[in-house]
Amino acid sequence: MPPLSAQKPITLVGGYLGAGKTTFINRLLNSGCLPSQTAVLVNDFGDINIDEELIRSGSDNDQVIGLANGCVCCSIADDLTSVLDELKNSAIERVLLECSGVAEPHKARQQCHYPGFYPHTAVVLVDALNHTHRCADKYVGALAIAQVEQADLVVITKSSANPEFRLAELQPSIDADDADALEIVLGWRGEHAYSELAGPTSAPRFSTQTWRPRRPLPLARLQNFLDRLPDSVQRVKGFVETDAGVVEVQRVGTVTRLQPWASRPASLGLVFIGYAKEDFPAFDEEI
Secondary structure (H helix, E strand, O other): OOOHHHOEEEEEEEEOOOOOHHHHHHHHHOOOOOOOOEEEEEEEOOOOOHHHHHHHHHOOOOOEEEEEOOOOOOOOHHHHHHHHHHHOOOOOOEEEEEOOOOOOHHHHHHOOOOOOEEEEEEEEEEEOOOHHHHHHOOOOHHHHHHHHHOOOEEEEEOHHHOOOOOOOOOOOEEEOOOOOHHHHHHHOOOOOOOOHHHOOOOOOOOEEEEEOOOOOEOHHHHHHHHHOOOOOEEEEEEEEEEEOEEEEEEEEOOEEEEEEOOOOOOOOEEEEEEOOHHHOOOHHHOO
16 A cells, blocks of 8 residues: 555545534635645535535635535445546545535545545534534434544534533544634544444434425525424425525524525525435425
8 A cells, every 4th residue: 555645635524414514614625724636525415415516606626526315434435436536646635525414434434445545534523502412312312422433533613602512522622713723624633443343323314305396485485384394304405496586595403594695506406304204394285
């Protein structure tokens, strides 16, 4: 195997659904701390890669590659291998891999041992507003805890909304708002050796469904529809055309945010992610 100096590092950015991975990656890309030849691989759990659209619009990076409709640690591993094979002999100096919100870092890390590359570090974002509640959830708690335990470095997000939050796990951690947070993340060298003897987590089997409205929707009705979704629908994101124009939809837990989107996105529609598919709405019948 070639020495690490001859291989391209892959920084994994993981964390539960809605932790702020895409926002943090855009901060990294706009910081000036990364080499100009940095590839960004965006793994979205759904057949519309919303995060890819947000990263393309939020930075000048022209090496954004979408890996949609699955989790990088299982169902789309072959897609990741194909992309790394294409990048192997390119001028790319570094890779950022945004894992889907349902990925386990140690499984994603295993996919990064590819000729010409090595997993540099696994960074896991933790949402200070929702993490404690997530860990106590009988359905998704095991996954939320496992993601933190398997991290080389934890980055706390949304701490301004919950300044009293403290991470229960004894893991190296920093706050996303720290002045030197970006430099620390990019310089951190992972030494984590997660043991397979720990066994798989008891995380639920997540499902995803996409809804593409056939007509513009009243904004107030869309908001009401999203507010009535059950807790088992853990994440909603996408772009919808309304009577007030195209809006970006972000729903994490029970909190929904709708904001205007100036340009025409590549794809209109909403991606729903949850652990009880029978709870997914009937869409047009519901709105």
